[in-house]
Amino acid sequence: MRIVAVLTSAVLTLASLTAASQTSTPAKASQAPQPVVAQTPPMGWNSWNFFAEKVTDKDIRHAADQIVATGMRDAGYVYVNIDDTWEGQRDADGVLHSNAKFPDMKALADYVHSKGLKLGIYSGPGPKTCAGYEGSLNHEVQDAQLYAQWGIDYLKYDLCSFIPAVMMKQAPSDKAEQMRLMAAAYSKMDEALKATGRPIVYSLCQYGWDAVWEWAPTVGGNLWRTTGDITPNWDRIYDIASQQAGLEEYAGPGHWNDPDMLEVGNGKLTLAENRSHFSLWAMLAAPLLAGNNLPNMKPEIKAILTNRDVIAIDQDKLGKQGSRVYSEGEVDVWKRQLAGGAVAIAVINAGDNRYSTHPFHPSLAKLGLHGPQSGKDLWTGKSITLREGQPIELARHDVLLVRIDAPK
Ligand code: GLA
Numbered sequence: 001m002r003i004v005a006v007l008t009s010a011v012l013t014l015a016s017l018t019a020a021s022q023t024s025t026p027a028k029a030s031q032a033p034q035p036v037v038a039q040t041p042p043m044g045w046n047s048w049n050f051f052a053e054k055v056t057d058k059d060i061r062h063a064a065d066q067i068v069a070t071g072m073r074d075a076g077y078v079y080v081n082i083d084d085t086w087e088g089q090r091d092a093d094g095v096l097h098s099n100a101k102f103p104d105m106k107a108l109a110d111y112v113h114s115k116g117l118k119l120g121i122y123s124g125p126g127p128k129t130c131a132g133y134e135g136s137l138n139h140e141v142q143d144a145q146l147y148a149q150w151g152i153d154y155l156k157y158d159l160c161s162f163i164p165a166v167m168m169k170q171a172p173s174d175k176a177e178q179m180r181l182m183a184a185a186y187s188k189m190d191e192a193l194k195a196t197g198r199p200i201v202y203s204l205c206q207y208g209w210d211a212v213w214e215w216a217p218t219v220g221g222n223l224w225r226t227t228g229d230i231t232p233n234w235d236r237i238y239d240i241a242s243q244q245a246g247l248e249e250y251a252g253p254g255h256w257n258d259p260d261m262l263e264v265g266n267g268k269l270t271l272a273e274n275r276s277h278f279s280l281w282a283m284l285a286a287p288l289l290a291g292n293n294l295p296n297m298k299p300e301i302k303a304i305l306t307n308r309d310v311i312a313i314d315q316d317k318l319g320k321q322g323s324r325v326y327s328e329g330e331v332d333v334w335k336r337q338l339a340g341g342a343v344a345i346a347v348i349n350a351g352d353n354r355y356s357t358h359p360f361h362p363s364l365a366k367l368g369l370h371g372p373q374s375g376k377d378l379w380t381g382k383s384i385t386l387r388e389g390q391p392i393e394l395a396r397h398d399v400l401l402v403r404i405d406a407p408k
Contacts, residue, residue, distance in 0.1 A: 037201045038222035039253045040315040041287045042154070044079025044120065045072075046261045049232070049291025053085045053131055056101040057108055060119075064112045066294035073116060075306045076315060079154050079201070080112050081120030081289065087133035094142055096134055109151035120154030120201070121147055125185035126161030135161060136189065144192035144200075152200060157189055159206035179210045183219055190220030203258065203287075208243075213250035213257055223258040223287050230260035232267025234397050238350050241280040242332075248321040251285050257321065258287050265292030265301035272398035275379055276348055278304050279401045282314035283322035283334045283346050309378040309403065313344045322346070325367055331360045331394070335367050342405045345375075345386070349394035359391035375404035 045063050047055040064080050067073045088099035098105050112119040123143060126135045136143045136157075147155060162185055171177035186204055193200045204216050204224035216224040226247060227240050240259045247257045262281065264274045281288060290305055297305075304310075313336060322336030322344065330351030336344040345367060347360065364373065364386060377384040378401045392400060 036254065037199050038256065040317070040319065041256045041285050042079055042201055042203075042223065043076045043288045043311075043315070044081055044118070044154075045077060045290045045294065046081040046083050046120070046156075047291075048083035049230070049261050049263055049266055050293045052083075055082065055085060057103060060108060061111055063294050064115045064117050066297070067117060068115050070294065070297065070302050071306055072290070072294075072302075075308060076311055077288070077290065077305075079118050079120045079289070081122070081154055081156065083122045083156065084129045084131040084158070085133055086121065087123070087129065090134060090139070094139055096139065096143060096146060099133075105150045113151060118153035119151065120156065120203075121150075121152045122156045122158065124158040124160050124162060124205075125182075125189060126159070126163070126165050128161040128165075130158055130160040137162070137165070140189050140192040141195070144189065144196050147193075147200065148196035148198040152198075154201040154203065155189070155193065156203040156205055157186065159209075182206065182210065183215055186216075186221065187219040194220065213247055217255040222254060223256040225258045225260060227259065230263055232263040232269055234269065234273045237263065237269075237273070237277050237280075238348075238397075241284065242324075244284050244286075244321070245324040248323050251319065251321040253319040256285060256287060259284060261287075261289040261291045262305075263291055264304055265290070265297060270397065271300055271304075272395055274301065274304050276397055276399040278307070278310060279346050279378075279399045280334070280348065282310045282401075283336050283344060285314060285316070285319060285321040285336075288314055307378065309376065309381070310401065313338065313378070313401075313403065326363070328360070333362065333367065338403075340405070341407070342403060343369075343407045344378075345400075345402045345404065347392060347394065347400040349396065349398055352396060359393050361389045361391060362386065364388045369404075370408050373402075373404050373407060375402040377402055 045067060051059055060080060060082055067077050086098050086102045088097040090096050109119045124135045125137060127137045128135050167178040167181050190202055193202060201222045202220050204221040206212060207228045208226040212224045227243050230236060230240055244257060244259050251257050264278050316338045318339040320337045322334045325333050325335045332348045332350060334346040338344060373386045375384055384402055394400060
C-alpha cells in the first residue's frame, strides 16, 4: 500500500501541473487493417471495484458463471476483466508469470471462453502497476505476445508508475515532453498488441490527462478513462458524469469516453442512485463494466444491470454520446440521439432533498421537441406522454429515463 500512496501522490502532483496542457500526437507506423472491436461500448465485468487486491482465479470463474446464470451474458455483458494484482515475477527470459492467486492463466482463459465470454487483463507502461505489481516497461512486445498466447481479449493499460519512473525522471521540468512520453508509451503497447494479430480491446487508463480524448484514438485506444477513480458514492458518480458533458464529440464506434467502471450494487448506493448511475452511463454511451460481487447480487440490482431497454440506449448503433442540454436548480436534463431518429431523455434529480426544485417542469422546447411526446418510461416499462411544463416528481437522486421513438 505504501507504493500506492507514493504513486498516488506523484499522480496528484503531476495532475496539478498538467491539467490543461496539450501535446502533439506521436506518429504511427502504417499497419495492416485490424479486426474491428468495440463498435458499441464494451460491456462486461471487472474485478477491481469489489475485489480490489483480493481477486483470485476462483472469483473470476465465479463471475463468469454468474454472468451466464443471471442472464447478463444474454443481455450483452461479454468481457470478464481481471484488474490489477494478478502479476507475478519475470523469469530469466523476461517472461512474466501470474502469481499464486492465478495458477494457470491459459486454463482460466479457456474456461471463460467456454462460457461464450471473453477475458480481459490489466497492466501499465511503467515498471510497476498502481498496486505495486510488475508492469510492462521494456517488455511491451513480450507481454502482448503472452496475452495473445493466453487468449486475452481486452487490455486495460494504467499509467501510474510511468509518471515518476519515466515522465518525471526523463523530463523533470518539461511538461510537453512528459505528455509526449506518455502518448508514445500508449502507442508502443498498441503496436505490440496489433502485431499479435489478435483482436484485443485497448483501454487507456491515465485519468484524462492532456485531453486524452483528443489523441487516444490515434494511439489505438478503444476507450479511455476521462477522470480519476470512481467510488460507490453518489457525489463522486454525479461529479464524474458531469465531467463528461462537453466530451460527446469524441465518442463513436470503436472509440469511447470511459467515465470508469460501474459501481451499481456496491457500497451503500440507494436503488434510485443505482438507477441514475446506470441511466447516466447509458446516456453517455459509456462502457458498461459491472463491478459488483455477482454471486451475491440482489434481484433488484440484477434487474437494473439487465434492463434491456436501458442497455439498448447505451449500445445504440449510432454511437452518439448524449449531452446535458440544461440544468435547473439541481435537476439535469440529458438528451441522446439514437438510431432511426429516436431520442432518449434523462431527467436526473441530483438534489439531496426533493424540495430543491420540485416538482420539476421540463421545457420540451429546450430539448428541441414540440408538443406532447409519446414514449416509454424505461424504468417502469410503461408508456408515458411528456408534455411541456408538466410537473415531474422525482425522489432524491432518482431519474426519469424516457425513450421516444418518433419525436416531434
Ligand atoms: C488505478 C485505476 C483503477 C484500478 C487500480 C488498480 O487506480 O484507476 O481503476 O485499476 O489502479 O491498482
